[in-house]
Amino acid sequence: MTLNCVVLDDYQDAALHSADWSGIESRAAVRVLHEHIADRDELVEALADCEIVVAMRERTAFDAPLLARLPRLRLLVTTGMRNASIDVAAANAAGVTVCGTAGSSTSTGELTFALILGLARQLTVENRSLREGGPWQSTLGRDLSGSTLGLLGLGRIGGQVARLGAAFGMDVLAWSQNLTEARAAEAGTRLAASKEELFAASEFVSIHLVLSDRTRGLVGEEQLRAMRPDAYLVNTSRAPIVDQAALLRALTEGWIAGAGLDVFETEPLPAGDPLRTLPNVLATPHLGYVSERNYRGFYSEVVADIAAFLDGAPIRVLSAG
Template identity: 45%
Template sequence: MSSHIHIAILDDYQGVALELADWSNMQSKASIDVYRDTIHDEDQLAKRLEPYTIYITTTGFVNRSIDMVAAAAKGIIVTGTGGYGDPTLEHIWALFFEVARSIAVEDKNVKNANPQWQTLIPIGLSGKTLSLLGVGRLGGKTAKIAKLFGMRVLGWSPNLTKERAEAAGVELAESKEDLFKQADFLSIHLVLAPSTRHLVGKAELAALKPTAFFFNTSRGPIVDEEALLDTLYNKRIAGAGLDVYDIEPLPLNHPLRKAPNVVLTPHNAYISDDNYKAWWSGTAQNVSNYLEGKELRAILNGKE
């Protein structure tokens, strides 16, 4: 091993990686560069990263953004960290509430001295149908909370069985079309894979009621973005809440930024102060272990 290691921290948008962990014990062995921007061009990115031995991406112990087969072929160790809490679940419900109760709109009205005191009627949750496209860990937890508000919960995915649906406490929809047709709130909880890319397209979105709300906190390409844009701009549904996109960061001139009746967040559902502290502390420890020649917990095929 070289006596001096070059480390690149990628996509540290808030510039907090070096503040939330103790990197001091490796200063004599390594130099760290922090990148707060994102390069989409693969050739430019490869050129930027060429001098580095260690690349750090903010993630836990599940990572589907790295080509594990290629990494294994080159003898590259891919490791991860633990997290803390369940910020994605919290964010899912923050988006539900924000969209249903038009909080940002009314906040803007009050601050801008709109003479009309109340402008919109919030949407109540009790008795509404929450349709979950995917009922895994997050989908199941989302369902439990929905029932606290008196919501009916439907679920469907290509592999969801009646037994698994019952175990999660949700009704199994007859089909994907049925899931969308019955939804007052439709929320995606699937992983991105070749089988789920554009699983939601023009036909699925057209099946939603004009009063329905659409949410995606999973991965952007699960949804046909052009079909979603067409749906939003033509106001075929009541609104949407999105945290993920085809291209991230979302280009400044992207039409979603001006789409009507949509709440957008910058793929930060997984972020919280405690989760970041756990991740960055674990990351610093992983780097320290590597520099000291200690064994690392490897991720294989996208999982620990």
């Protein structure tokens, strides 16, 4: 019996080219959707005949009401080993196995530093001026060497960004709720005495925390007002960690110099959103994990997950905890 499999949100038409799917083609008929389906009824219609669905990160949410409308679904594979948009408990209750994949440990950290460099050298302003025939040189860039980089979170990605900052000669501070002096020193950073010190002392603040009830809204008006007026905020983690209304005010009223953003509360970012056009924002469309190597890893393990499930021995199964 051949099962139906849909790969969602393959914006770059990369899924079928990033892995060898031939090992499951006799057991699963795979089709790919390149456009995001935001309407729930349209999504249910598109997935109604599917036993297997592949989700790209958190682009499409699978909550209990949606899962209840997909009675044929048996396997849900997400790229990455964590996906806050999937209600794993509800999936399990509905008889759906949820599996994940590994991925690159470097791509998000590299993009983080690309945003830091872009902000420091005013690349948004200067590139626009060059393209539109404006002034030849209109800004003064910032030297990273000797400046302070504050990291909110010092896990795998934060530790990579710390090493990159040190390589550029930056003084790296770090803070999180459970960070110790020993762990900070191990990563080549100094432990900030408090969150307030981190924001007040840093010329660049970069966020590297997992979104949770404890971190949601962790950066609000108080923290943004504590930043230097020539400082920049960089977020490649999750948008709700930052109070978005406060961030917009900080950017438009000049509390901070600007922001580098790769994550947004609504994705894709609506066409009229001011974050698309503010001159002091360097924004990218959630590209942190979007790299050739990462996609090869994602989809190769997606195929392996599907094959293992079809063989009756699922691997990389996500738990509801």
